[in-house]
Amino acid sequence: YGTVYKAYLPSEPFEVAVKVIDMPKTIHDPCTLGDIFSEVTIMDEMRCEPRVCHLVDYGVSSGSYYIATSWYRMSLKAWRSAQPPDSLQANMRVYLSIATxxxxxxxxLDDRRVVHFDLKCDNVLLLPLSPHTTSEEMLRQPPGAVAPNFDVFLADFGESMVYATGEDGYTTRNRGTEYIKSPEMLTVANASSKERSTYDRRKKVGANKATDVWALGCLIYELLTGEFLFFDDDWIRFFIRVTSDSMGDDIMAPERLAPLRAVEGGEHVVEFLLWVFVRDPVRRPTIQDVAKRWDVVRMLVANGAPDSEAPEDAAACVSAPDLAASMVMRDSDRAGIAMLAREDFSATESEEARCGWNAVHLSDRLLVGAEPNAVRQVDGREVDSLRRAGVTSVVDCSRLGGGVVASEK
Structure with a gap:
């Protein structure tokens, strides 16, 4: 809903996107105030999160509401659509890195008790790691690249909800795009009906954060193939396939899995998706389980090792050049000490424009940036040594080979 405009602020070194939503003019027009309030609340709460579309301003003007955010180069949908049809094998590592x-x-989102309910490539925005990277360079990744030259940001929280406790994190409202809905979301309209023979007033009904795990599986498939996994011209057949096992044990049509199985290492991704798509939300893996298992999938695809050869502690063994700081952040036990991960600076275009050097962020003694001698500023202040920045131990991933666990230096 609404119209998006691109704007430039003379007082700031960056562009913004302004979404304008008309107020209802008659009693017959849909009222979007509730959705707007929820969207602004979530984006304001997650303003400092690096993977969420950055909220700049919001308000009310004559006859409309507006939400101003940072301007991003393109959507993940537009980026994926511009890739060659046979790019899956050549760009597999880039795709897996984006999925990470x-x-x-x-x-x-889960840490902040936010459920998106509409995870798809259209709702993921891209921004280059360097402001000097052109849109064409983003679309055509360097040959042999193992990670993209851009970062990803979740956007469009109009269907989302934020909750205080697990009991509050359920919805009986139909939300999201049809072909990425989980089984419980497709049947949510009937979930609270007391006329059902299986109605149990003691059981919490509706869709909760487990829906995002289902949609994430759909999003990863869409990223890899450029298509919706469960799309079907026959809506009834789509509904039956997703919500019941009456069509057999194959929750995913074999022809949909063929493009993945045709590439080297694709079978590991297929097994991952089969593990994710559990119809019962209670038995479906959590997002934390998904994150840990995906680390193993990336390692297996990168190394070409069969499952039987996977190390016992495979979740902790990842390719060191691909060891993203975010991975360490979400599993502090794996890090144990402050880490300097060699990757392109995590500053936004506006931060880079203001600083003119690598701008990095220090959080819980975890330093994320470029090589040690490239660090010039931490948390907005200049530093001349890592120790003065509060970092006492550093893991240098830049000199380690793939398939090994980073060790203290």
Missing amino acids: KLIDAVCR
């Missing part, structure tokens, strides 16, 4: 960022983003 998406999983981390959903983990951050």
Whole structure:
């Protein structure tokens, strides 16, 4: 809902996107105030989260509401649509790296008790890691790249909800895009009906955060193939396939899995998706389980090792050059000490424009940035040594090979 405009603020070194939503003019027009309030509340709460579209301002003007956010280069949908049809094998590591960022983003939502309900490539925005990177360079990743030259940001929280406790985190309202809805969301309209033979007033009904795990699986498939996993011209057949096992044990049509199985390492991704798509939300894996298992999938695909050869502690063994700081943040036991992960600076375009050097962020003694000698500023203040910045131990991932666990230096 609404119209999006691109604007430039003369007082600031960055562009913004302004979404304008008309107020209802008659009693017959839909009232979007509730959705707008929820969207602004969530974005304001997550203003400092690096994987969420940044809220700049919001308010009311004559006859309309408006929400101003940072301007992003393109959506993940537009980026994926611009890739060659046969790019899955050549860009597999890039796609897996993007999926890791998406999983981390959903983990951050879960930490803040936010359920998105509409995770799809259209609702993921991209921003280059360097302001000097052109849109064409974003669309055409360097040959042999193992990670994209851009970061991902979740957007469009109009269908989302925020909750205080687990008991409050259920909805009986139909939310999201049809072909990425979980079984419980597709049947949510009937969930609270007391006329059902299986009605139990003691059981909490509706869709909760487990829906985002289902949608995340759909999002990863859409990223890899450019298509909706469960799309079907016959809506009844789609509904039956997702909500019941009357069509057999194959929850995913074999023809949908064929493109994944045709590439090297794709079978590991197929097994991951089969593990994610559990119809019963109680038995479905949590987002934390998904994050840990995805680390193993990336390692297996990168190394080409069969499942039987996977190390016992595979979740802790990842390719060191791909060891993202976000991975360490969400599993502090794995880090144990402050880490300097070698990756492109995590500053936004506006921060880079203001600083003119690598801007990094220090959080819980975890330093994320470039090489040690490239660090110039931490949390807005200049530093001349890592120790003065509060970092007492550093893991340097830049010199480690793939498939090994980073050790203290």
